[in-house]
Amino acid sequence: MLGSLKASIYENWMKLQGMKKEKSSNKALGFATRAIHAGQEPAGPVNSIMTPIYQTSTFVQPSPGEYHQGYDYARSANPTRTALEANLAALEGASRAFAFSSGCAAADAVMHILSSGDHVICGDDVYGGTFRLFDKVFKRLGITFSYINLENEENLRAAINPKTKMLWLESPTNPLLKVSDIEKLAAIAKEHDCITVVDNTFCSPFIQNPLSLGADIVVHSSTKYLGGHSDVIGGALMVSDTELAERIGFVQNAVGAVPAPMDCFLLLRSTKTLALRIERHSQNAQLIAEFLETSDEVESVTYPGLASHPQYELAQKQMKLAGGMVTVVLKGGLPRARRFLESVEIFSLAESLGGVESLIEHPAIMTHATIPVETRAALGISDGLVRLSVGVEAGADLLDDVKQALAASS
Numbered sequence: 398m399l400g401s402l403k404a405s406i407y408e409n410w411m412k413l414q415g416m417k418k419e420k421s422s423n424k425a426l427g428f429a430t431r432a433i434h435a436g437q438e439p440a441g442p443v444n445s446i447m448t449p450i451y452q453t454s455t456f457v458q459p460s461p462g463e464y465h466q467g468y469d470y471a472r473s474a475n476p477t478r479t480a481l482e483a484n485l486a487a488l489e490g491a492s493r494a495f496a497f498s499s500g501c502a503a504a505d506a507v508m509h510i511l512s513s514g515d516h517v518i519c520g521d522d523v524y525g526g527t528f529r530l531f532d533k534v535f536k537r538l539g540i541t542f543s544y545i546n547l548e549n550e551e552n553l554r555a556a557i558n559p560k561t562k563m564l565w566l567e568s569p570t571n572p573l574l575k576v577s578d579i580e581k582l583a584a585i586a587k588e589h590d591c592i593t594v595v596d597n598t599f600c601s602p603f604i605q606n607p608l609s610l611g612a613d614i615v616v617h618s619s620t621k622y623l624g625g626h627s628d629v630i631g632g633a634l635m636v637s638d639t640e641l642a643e644r645i646g647f648v649q650n651a652v653g654a655v656p657a658p659m660d661c662f663l664l665l666r667s668t669k670t671l672a673l674r675i676e677r678h679s680q681n682a683q684l685i686a687e688f689l690e691t692s693d694e695v696e697s698v699t700y701p702g703l704a705s706h707p708q709y710e711l712a713q714k715q716m717k718l719a720g721g722m723v724t725v726v727l728k729g730g731l732p733r734a735r736r737f738l739e740s741v742e743i744f745s746l747a748e749s750l751g752g753v754e755s756l757i758e759h760p761a762i763m764t765h766a767t768i769p770v771e772t773r774a775a776l777g778i779s780d781g782l783v784r785l786s787v788g789v790e791a792g793a794d795l796l797d798d799v800k801q802a803l804a805a806s807s
């Protein structure tokens with residue numbers, strides 16, 4: 398019921414948006430055009446070009462049970478959020494998108510469509526917060542999990558059993574940047590009536606659209622590239638199947654982990670420059686990865702845009718650009734890595750990624766510290782491994798910073 402109420406609000410909004418111009422929901426338009434216009438038309442009594450921040454908890458009804466444009470209460474729907482959801486749907490080529498208060502809240506909403514006894518297959522180096530949610534919250538509620546390497550599709554076939562309801566994957570993964578064949582994996586899952594969920598945070602919708610490769614649900618931490626300015630925590634889900642949209646819409650309202658109108662506004666502001674930012678992130682990351690590969694101080698560099706990447710061909714086919722994340726293993730282990738992280742001047746030593754400013758971090762000590770040492774070793778997250786989220790500053794300055802920090806730490 399609630400799902401369909403929200404669906405009608407959404408359709409109504411799309412209709413209102415389409416009244417003046419049809420451009421906003423037209424999938425044939427280029428990504429950058431959709432990013433700037435989808436879901437948004439000059440609005441309100443003064444035709445403001447930016448969608449207003451509807452900082453309100455409720456909406457006045459003309460008569461009991463008669464909802465103005467379908468809006469009754471802001472957990473269920475808020476116009477700033479509706480605009481953001483329409484925008485995000487257009488970016489992933491989805492029919493619906495749902496915004497959440499964090500990426501973890503979005504992942505939680507996906508898990509709520511499962512039931513006790515269901516089995517989930519998940520990539521073995523999934524985002525740490527996702528692993529924690531599965532292992533510490535949903536395992537207790539009777540959902541079972543298998544964590545496998547998804548670089549090889551045969552591993553998936555071997556892990557599927559009659560209770561398997563969901564495949565959850567990231568490509569490229571964090572921090573090892575392993576690339577898996579989304580189209581092949583989703584096809585295998587489909588043969589077994591199992592839905593495929595892709596966490597597309599590392600790519601952003603500009604680089605890859607998993608729904609077009611056969612996935613059923615796309616997850617984003619909009620805290621990262623979608624937000625892009627390190628000032629919002631947010632999450633999103635995108636789907637094209639009507640029944641899945643209905644179920645997720647129900648969970649979004651029933652659980653209520655919705656984003657505030659101000660955060661929706663900030664994200665709408667951010668997606669307008671997503672194409673520009675991702676192009677620059679990728680260009681800068683390529684420059685740094687290519688340099689690191691030639692350095693004697695470096696044991697290995699992993700970047701999907703390097704021909705040396707183990708799945709380079711697949712990355713070229715599946716990803717429009719190689720993205721902003723670079724992983725490097727420095728010679729000299731932990732002491733060297735520590736000195737390197739302390740020596741950078743433009744890169745900031747911080748967790749998170751995807752913002753305009755370049756960040757650097759040490760997964761074994763920081764983002765992946767909760768993963769048991771043996772598991773880290775088995776995955777290849779060594780003590781000399783450093784993860785770079787390459788920002789959109791001048792590429793030459795970032796390169797100089799990496800060079801001086803390598804020299805200072807040797």
Ligand SMILES: *Cc1c(COP(=O)(O)O)cnc(C)c1O
Binds near residue numbers: 526619631
């Ligand atoms: C950050 C991140 C998340 C979690 O998102 P939050 O917004 O921090 O809750 C999920 N998946 C990936 C790949 C991430 O990088």
